[in-house]
Amino acid sequence: MALKYSRQRQVIKDFLMTRKDHPTADTVYMNVRNEYPNISLGTVYRNLSLLADIGEIQRLRFDDGVDHFDADTSAHYHFVCTQCGQIIDLKMDNLDHIMDMAGTGFDGEIQGHVTYFHGLCGKCKKDNLQSKLSLRDSLRELG
Amino acid sequence: MALKYSRQRQVIKDFLMTRKDHPTADTVYMNVRNEYPNISLGTVYRNLSLLADIGEIQRLRFDDGVDHFDADTSAHYHFVCTQCGQIIDLKMDNLDHIMDMAGTGFDGEIQGHVTYFHGLCGKCKKDNLQSKLSLRDSLRELG
DNA sequence: CCCATAATAGTAATGATTCCTATTTTCAAG
DNA sequence: CTTGAAAATAGGAATCATTACTATTATGGG
Numbered sequence: 001m002a003l004k005y006s007r008q009r010q011v012i013k014d015f016l017m018t019r020k021d022h023p024t025a026d027t028v029y030m031n032v033r034n035e036y037p038n039i040s041l042g043t044v045y046r047n048l049s050l051l052a053d054i055g056e057i058q059r060l061r062f063d064d065g066v067d068h069f070d071a072d073t074s075a076h077y078h079f080v081c082t083q084c085g086q087i088i089d090l091k092m093d094n095l096d097h098i099m100d101m102a103g104t105g106f107d108g109e110i111q112g113h114v115t116y117f118h119g120l121c122g123k124c125k126k127d128n129l130q131s132k133l134s135l136r137d138s139l140r141e142l143g
Numbered sequence: 144m145a146l147k148y149s150r151q152r153q154v155i156k157d158f159l160m161t162r163k164d165h166p167t168a169d170t171v172y173m174n175v176r177n178e179y180p181n182i183s184l185g186t187v188y189r190n191l192s193l194l195a196d197i198g199e200i201q202r203l204r205f206d207d208g209v210d211h212f213d214a215d216t217s218a219h220y221h222f223v224c225t226q227c228g229q230i231i232d233l234k235m236d237n238l239d240h241i242m243d244m245a246g247t248g249f250d251g252e253i254q255g256h257v258t259y260f261h262g263l264c265g266k267c268k269k270d271n272l273q274s275k276l277s278l279r280d281s282l283r284e285l286g
Numbered sequence: 287c288c289c290a291t292a293a294t295a296g297t298a299a300t301g302a303t304t305c306c307t308a309t310t311t312t313c314a315a316g
Numbered sequence: 317c318t319t320g321a322a323a324a325t326a327g328g329a330a331t332c333a334t335t336a337c338t339a340t341t342a343t344g345g346g
């Protein structure tokens with residue numbers, strides 16, 4: 001049962017710690033191969049799962065259907081851009097009070113919550129505005 | 144482009160409206176086959192997706208990795224029991240205020256949030272307590 | 287009633303993830 | 317420093333939910 005820390009596991013975790021965009025297993029695989037060319041995809045999956053199970057990293061699930069991983073294990077919230085798919089950490093207070101709200105009138109025991117936000121990231125919001133402005137200009141030129 | 148409402152689509156939606164436990168596509172398939180024996184799984188998937196796209200039903204994604212569907216399209220929250228997997232509707236106020244909290248200091252545009260809760264449902268909580276009590280009794284008998 | 291087209295059944299394909307197994311690596315004890 | 321049992325790996329096969337494909341059928345406006 002004792003864990004034996006393989007070089008592969010270390011490389012995977014090291015890579016994840018350099019990223020703040022919560023990559024998928026496949027992205028981890030692609031990048032780690034630069035440093036460890038014959039690592040296998042299965043090893044990446046196994047280690048990401050294991051690291052998540054022992055609490056050294058966090059597994060995140062949004063609605064794109066693929067798992068994302070985060071080396072930051074502190075409780076924090078995420079924003080997903082519906083246009084470019086980017087995932088961004090949000091700096092905000094924790095929302096534990098919503099568990100009290102959920103628990104009122106509920107006969108079970110609420111132990112945790114999953115929350116994330118979606119919309120347009122700063123860049124996409126700005127890009128969209130630019131497109132609208134230039135479309136307006138084009139229409140004006142046409143009379 | 145005009146929708147033609149097939150009997151299959153109607154049966155699928157009718158079934159979903161009878162359930163408040165947010166079944167998966169496969170569960171819908173299994174049940175709908177009683178009434179419509181040679182309906183195909185693909186048809187169930189296609190219609191659930193379509194109904195969700197046009198807003199007649201809701202697609203729910205928790206962290207079990209399979210899509211769940213809900214005929215109740217009103218905004219409401221869910222609880223997932225980590226022991227028995229049951230999904231329960233929660234009666235609670237909406238949480239739109241957390242989007243304001245998330246938006247503070249964020250340069251993008253927050254358009255929505257996804258939130259669900261997890262823990263032990265009422266039944267599992269009670270069952271666990273029973274187990275603990277009977278374990279204590281057994282230990283007492285052993286001295 | 288007709289017919290353009292939406293929808294279906296059945297099946298193949300996809301994509302993320304897990305499983306399998308022979309081989310290699312790790313690490314604690316001698 | 318060896319050694320050997322347990323843990324981990326590489327590579328590939330298997331799984332599972334979901335989507336795509338295609339020949340056929342059902343729908344509904346004119």
